[in-house]
């Protein structure tokens with residue numbers, strides 16, 4: 568049986584990326600199963616087409632049309648592979664919505680991913696940049712990732728240590744056209760300590776007695792309330808979340824900067840210091856900036872907004888101006904967080 572799904576030509580991607588920048592895919596298909604994936608991979612290979620995996624489009628910037636095959640990930644399904652004592656393994660297919668999966672796990676009483684509530688996008692994209700928020704990263708609970716390896720044509724299971732996870736980083740970012748994520752295996756527990764130390768989350772629960780520990784669902788709801796207060800909803804203000812990573816500095820650079828800018832915040836990460844990129848951008852005068860098309864959010868300086876008809880290039884030009892300003896002022900080079908999808912895909 569031919570598992571090839573419908574492949575459409577010249578498809579608009581404007582509503583499939585949360586920045587809502589204009590772009591078209593020369594070819595586009597949606598896959599709901601492994602057979603379809605293998606068939607489209609073969610179809611693209613014989614035509615020598617570049618491919619792009621698309622989840623929720625919340626962490627990428629299209630700079631123009633994509634002259635290849637866009638594969639929208641729609642493989643759905645979640646199951647408890649094992650539940651033993653207070654430990655459980657939850658398996659999630661790549662096309663599942665991440666936030667709904669967090670609520671599903673948290674409602675079952677299992678802990679581990681509740682701090683990652685309300686991060687937009689799909690399960691399959693979560694390991695690409697090792698999503699993180701409020702003191703927790705995906706890699707804290709991830710056991711393995713099942714992938715299609717385009718180099719060998721095999722389906723493989725990569726154990727977490729082999730994925731080289733770091734701060735917003737993984738092997739998948741560095742070998743971007745090689746792996747297609749099919750499913751994640753998460754190790755959750757009813758008894759692991761909750762992670763409530765992060766500033767605003769700690770404040771949220773500060774009045775509670777120690778014996779009155781919140782449930783994972785209560786933690787997820789607290790995270791949702793905090794995020795809704797400070798982050799713009801992409802449906803109302805199109806954006807791609809944090810546009811820059813928080814720079815991590817060596818101690819000598821940090822000490823030198825701190826002498827010059829005593830009010831600069833910093834958080835230890837091993838023997839280095841992480842500086843909030845939002846603070847650097849804010850202090851450089853960019854928070855709330857806007858021109859007729861694009862701008863910087865007025866409450867969260869890390870978020871760039873497409874106000875009205877902006878293109879991916881408009882967004883990147885603004886990001887570049889910010890990057891240069893911060894570099895000139897502090898000598899720190901900001902690194903972009905979203906992936907840039909260049910229009911020349913061949």
Ligand SMILES: Cc1cc2nc3c(=O)[nH]c(=O)nc-3n(C[C@H](O)[C@H](O)[C@H](O)COP(=O)(O)OP(=O)(O)OC[C@H]3O[C@@H](n4cnc5c(N)ncnc54)[C@H](O)[C@@H]3O)c2cc1C
Nearest residue numbers: 620622623624625626688689691692698699747748807808
């Ligand atoms: C308002 C807002 C808030 C955000 N907050 C956070 C946050 O707190 N923490 C955080 O870490 N991120 C955050 N993000 C970024 C983003 O939500 C995450 O990176 C998310 O995992 C992206 O998922 P997606 O499905 O939208 O991926 P997409 O944007 O569709 O894709 C992102 C990258 O992953 C690749 N990809 C997607 N699916 C697969 C797959 N199955 N196999 C292989 N490659 C794949 C794509 O090709 C692309 O390179 C935020 C974004 C927004 C808009």
